[in-house]
Amino acid sequence: MPRKALDRQIDKIRRDILEMSELVSDAVLKAITALENNDKKMANEVIIGDELIDNYYTHIKKRVIQTIALHQPVAKDLRFISISLDVAYNLERIGDYARDIAESLDYMNKGYFVLDEISEMGRISSQMSGDAADVFVNENRENIDEILKKEDRVDELYKSVFPTLKNIIEKKYEKYPDALNLILIAKFLERIADHSVNIANRAMYEMSGEEEYL
Amino acid sequence: MGMDDKNKIMVRKLNLWYTDNHVLKDVDLDIKENKVTALIGPSGCGKTTFIRALNRMNDLIEGVRVTGEVFLDGRNIYDKDVDVVSLRKRVGMVFQKPNPFPMSIFDNVAYGPRIHGIGDKKKLREIVKESLVNAALWDEVKDRLNMNALDLSGGQQQRLCIARTLAVKPEVILFDEPCSALDPIATGKIEDLIHELKKQYTIVIVTHNMQQAARVSDYTGYFLLGEMIEFGKTKQIFENPKKKLTEDYITGRFG
Numbered sequence: 058m059p060r061k062a063l064d065r066q067i068d069k070i071r072r073d074i075l076e077m078s079e080l081v082s083d084a085v086l087k088a089i090t091a092l093e094n095n096d097k098k099m100a101n102e103v104i105i106g107d108e109l110i111d112n113y114y115t116h117i118k119k120r121v122i123q124t125i126a127l128h129q130p131v132a133k134d135l136r137f138i139s140i141s142l143d144v145a146y147n148l149e150r151i152g153d154y155a156r157d158i159a160e161s162l163d164y165m166n167k168g169y170f171v172l173d174e175i176s177e178m179g180r181i182s183s184q185m186s187g188d189a190a191d192v193f194v195n196e197n198r199e200n201i202d203e204i205l206k207k208e209d210r211v212d213e214l215y216k217s218v219f220p221t222l223k224n225i226i227e228k229k230y231e232k233y234p235d236a237l238n239l240i241l242i243a244k245f246l247e248r249i250a251d252h253s254v255n256i257a258n259r260a261m262y263e264m265s266g267e268e269e270y271l
Numbered sequence: 272m273g274m275d276d277k278n279k280i281m282v283r284k285l286n287l288w289y290t291d292n293h294v295l296k297d298v299d300l301d302i303k304e305n306k307v308t309a310l311i312g313p314s315g316c317g318k319t320t321f322i323r324a325l326n327r328m329n330d331l332i333e334g335v336r337v338t339g340e341v342f343l344d345g346r347n348i349y350d351k352d353v354d355v356v357s358l359r360k361r362v363g364m365v366f367q368k369p370n371p372f373p374m375s376i377f378d379n380v381a382y383g384p385r386i387h388g389i390g391d392k393k394k395l396r397e398i399v400k401e402s403l404v405n406a407a408l409w410d411e412v413k414d415r416l417n418m419n420a421l422d423l424s425g426g427q428q429q430r431l432c433i434a435r436t437l438a439v440k441p442e443v444i445l446f447d448e449p450c451s452a453l454d455p456i457a458t459g460k461i462e463d464l465i466h467e468l469k470k471q472y473t474i475v476i477v478t479h480n481m482q483q484a485a486r487v488s489d490y491t492g493y494f495l496l497g498e499m500i501e502f503g504k505t506k507q508i509f510e511n512p513k514k515k516l517t518e519d520y521i522t523g524r525f526g
Contacts, residue, residue, distance in 0.1 A: 132511065136510070
């Protein structure tokens, strides 16, 4: 039965997205933990692990194209399959940001500092990426409000980071390279939260067939 | 293109029985002018009966009873004083199996115009050429118009039947699974042709091939057990059907 064959492909795509999202969420958490503890080994795991995330993305793209070519999905099937590309793309971007954060350890001075706000942003944005993928994979609408709340919190923290770092640069000039790095890291984390909201948005479209922006 | 496209045919509360068998149930549908409307649904859902009701082909079947109204340009075709022959001239039909008459290509196309009283040879030649050109068959047969139509390939025969329909200058063309007996190349030609024809004609096509409905039509209606389940723009039906029954059918979950 062609329908069964299509269901199998959809299940495989769903599983790939789920696995990819676990890797990505884990990479963000590891990157921020490595930063907090100046753990180069863990940072390196994130950097090496990004390749696997990229491979998932390539693999999902291939499967999506193949499924469209062989099964001509329509309606919700088509939405799921095409939106899975969007979701995988956003996850891949998050993976890149996790890698960027892990790489920034190389540019930090000895005895560098990390703001609590940035730690919190890291934890929240890691959860958000997992939650957003869950909205898509399991059609879990209940997560959406939580994701939006978390995004607000990340934005709030992001904004609060600037005056703090400005203050540090002004008062302790020798810390300015670390502060600059932290500004970049805060930006990466803000982007991660934003990509997670993108995923939730696309998942909403997949479920309803209507574009409604969060 | 919007739902406010002009209605060529308006069907209201159409019911049809074959003796005791209630085949069409309260069907309401607007067929838009110069658009392609595709009707899909499983075998026996009433879609062919429905298009046959649009030019009263079902009148020929014994035991048929029809209630409701079918307005063609605002006039109910089931009114007592409607001339069925001129109705069928305005609303032509192309069938599932190509059915050329056992006569020459030329005579096949000239058949309708002759019946409708055109005897002038020059005029007939013009009509035959124009119809064959518009049916995208002229280039393939122009040097052998006297050849027996039955010697054409299946795809050519079907385009000949379309030319024959065009020759009487209809306003609406009903296609009843026009490609089900054709290979993909011949099917592609008919689909391209339908796309061209809608500039001049209003087209209704019944098809079992969902991808074909998606490719050729502007509007799609889904029939099930004699009822019109959902009607909408083809894009909407295939991207985001409103009814679960429609979704189940087009995604192959039906049954």
